[in-house]
Amino acid sequence: MFSRSTIRATVDNLQAVLNAMPLPVIMKDRSHRVVVANDAACTFFGTPREALLGSLDEQLPEDQRAVFWKVDNQVFETGEPNENEEVVTDAKGDVHVIVTRKRLVELDTNDGREPFILAILSDVTKIREAEARAAYLAEHDPLTGLSNRNRLTDTLAEAVAASGRSQTKVGLLLLDLDGFKQVNDRYGHVAGDELLRVVARRLSGHVRSGDTVSRIGGDEFCVVQVGVQQPAGAFALAKRLIRAFEEPVLVGQTRVSVSASIGIALFPDDASGMDELYNNADMALYAVKRSGGGSYLRFDHFPEGQVWPEWDVEKELRAAITHGDISLAYQPLCDGMDSVVVGYEALARWTHPERGEISPDVFIPVAERTGIIRRLGAWIVERACRDAAMWPDHVRVSVNVSSTQLEDGHMAGTVRHALDVSGLAPRRLELEIKESALIGATEMVAQTFSQLKEIGVLLALDDFGAGTSSISSIQRMPFDRIKIDRSFVSNLDSDARSVAIIRAILAIGKELDLSVTAAGVEHESQRIALRHMGCPELQGFLLGRPEPLSRVNERAEQANEGKEAT
Incomplete structure (x- = not known):
């Protein structure tokens, strides 16, 4: 040369x-x-x-x-x-x-x-550090540091397999906090998050070293118990955990009180596999909640004559859809720079004639397990499109979609029908999919995504950053938007890592030409910080709580009157 x-x-x-x-x-x-x-x-x-x-x-x-x-x-x-x-x-x-x-x-x-x-x-130090952080987040809840639902699945599978080999029993305890919603509503989500961290520490302090404590979402926790005599071991642990909440929790300068409801199921006595074990513990937990909470119950020890709770909810949910007891509330999505409303997220609400407001955490899982979600989801999409058609052209509506809906092969047809009957432009409808819905996604899910993109609707990946494969999800699926998980936003004031993660997500969005929404904005300091970071869109109680359609339309009319007056 x-x-x-x-x-x-x-x-x-x-x-x-x-x-x-x-x-x-x-x-x-x-x-x-x-x-x-x-x-x-x-x-x-x-x-x-x-x-x-x-x-x-x-x-x-x-x-x-x-x-x-x-x-x-x-x-x-x-x-x-x-x-x-x-x-x-x-x-x-x-x-x-x-x-x-x-x-x-x-x-x-x-x-x-x-x-x-x-x-x-x-x-490659930074790359390996990022991979280590991603691996940690894939298996841990970022708020409490406990194992998350994904790690729980592996732990439970390992425990069930080991139980079969050693002829021992596995105890599964699902725990839900009584009174947590009231703390959240009264003192805000920052206080609620601090309460969850304290709960995590108390739970970890009352289990054996061989047991696994996980946070599986919201105020729901789980303990996998191995290596003890059952059911005595599970009952003794449940009593310890319930007593652990007798002392009030100091949140900031305020003492708050919560109690615990616990559902128990044992393998192999109460279930033949991992999924059945979890579902049966969930049934037991729901029965405890319906009876007033603050106690524990094993799956096969329901009070005599009590009907399986899932069937009760299923029957009444079907009736609610028929009788019009389901409605939609709308939470605003706002521009990150000037807080102007650019959209609304549609949220399902069930007002029971006797029991009052039923939490979506109760009826949505039942709808998904029983197949009701197809009928309920179709109604939600159509209702949301009809409502949004009355709003200004620049305002979109966002609707949550479950994995069940993505896999049943009818989602694209449901969306087309809703757009046709409402006259809403496809680009004004956004479908939100949680990352957990993509775990183990089938070919049908990919096909549904392709069909939805052909229609022209927008697709958003919810809870971005808190799941197991956020990056691979936006690589595999044609998303238009990512929503930053609220756990990072809630820690924005106190955790430098959350700031770094949010900056990284915003950079990813910019590089991939994806819109970004930060969820869970509850304090002015968070809004200001996100604005300085250049976050395009915000959502949270600071900017608006879920409201009925009448109030949304009323605000829109007031805004129009204000423009005309100027």
Whole structure:
């Protein structure tokens, strides 16, 4: 190459080329002496070139030097290239994870042709730290640090499998806080989050080292108990956990009181598999809640004559849909810069004639398990589209969609019908999908996504950042928007990591041309911080709580009157 070029093949020119390379490059002889080093290598090791040349890796700790030399010898002996990930301490004492690519080259020397190793170092520390953080978040609840639902699934599967081999029993305790909603409503979500952290610590302090405590969503926790006599072990633990909440919890300067309801199921006594075990514990928990809470109940010890709770809810939910007891409330979505309303999220509400307001946490899971969600979901989409058609053209409506709806093959048809009968433009309808709904997604889900994109509706990934595979989800599916999980926003004032994560998500959104919404904004300081970060859209109690359609329309009329007056 040099012989055909005007460039002279000199040592200085070669050094200049190497110095232009941003990655550290060194060359070593058979005795491990450094014979060539570029500027980046000198900077990385904090050693002047004069001192680095001829050195025997003295700049490295002895144990790290041994690893380097072992790989060097392997390349010298085999002649094969090597790529190895190593831990290196730099000149400042900071630990780095580097990928070192080594290749054998033979060069003419004064003593004849000699072998040398050419090594190029790539610092992947930040990448590995990000991967470690992602792996941690994939299995842990960011608010409490407990195992999350995904890790619970693995833990429970392992416990059930081990139980079958050892002929032991597994206890599953589902725990729900009584009074948590009142704390949230009265003192705000920041206080609610602090309460959940205290609850997590109390639960962890009352279980054995072999038990696993998980937060599986909202104010619901779970304990997997192994290695004890059952059912005595589960009953004893349930009593301890209930007593743990007899003492009020200090949240800020306020003492709040909550109690616990616990549903218990045992494997293999109460279930033949993991899913059945969880569902049966859930049934038991629901029965405790209906009886007033503050107690525990095992799945096969329901009071005589009590009807299975899921069937009660299913029957009454079907009647509610028929009789018009289901309604929609709308929570505003606001521009991040000026807080102007740009959309509303439609939220299902059930007002029971005898029991009053029924939480969506109660009836939505039942609707999904029993198939009612198809009928309920179709009604919600159509009602939301009809309501949104009355709003200004720049205001969209967002509707939550479950995994069951995505998999049944009818979602696209449901959306087309709703748009046709309402006259709403497709780009004004946004469908929100939680990341958990994409876990184990089938080909039908991918096909549904494709059909929805053909229609022209928008797709949003909810709870972004808190699941197991947020990045892969936006890579695999054609999302238009990501919603930052509220756990990061709630910790914005006190956790530098949450700030960093939000900045990273905003950067991802910008690079991938995805809109970003931050959920759970409850304080002015959070709104200001998100605005300074350039977050395009905000949602939370600070900007507006869910309201009935009449109030939404009333606000719109007031806004129009204000514009006309000016």
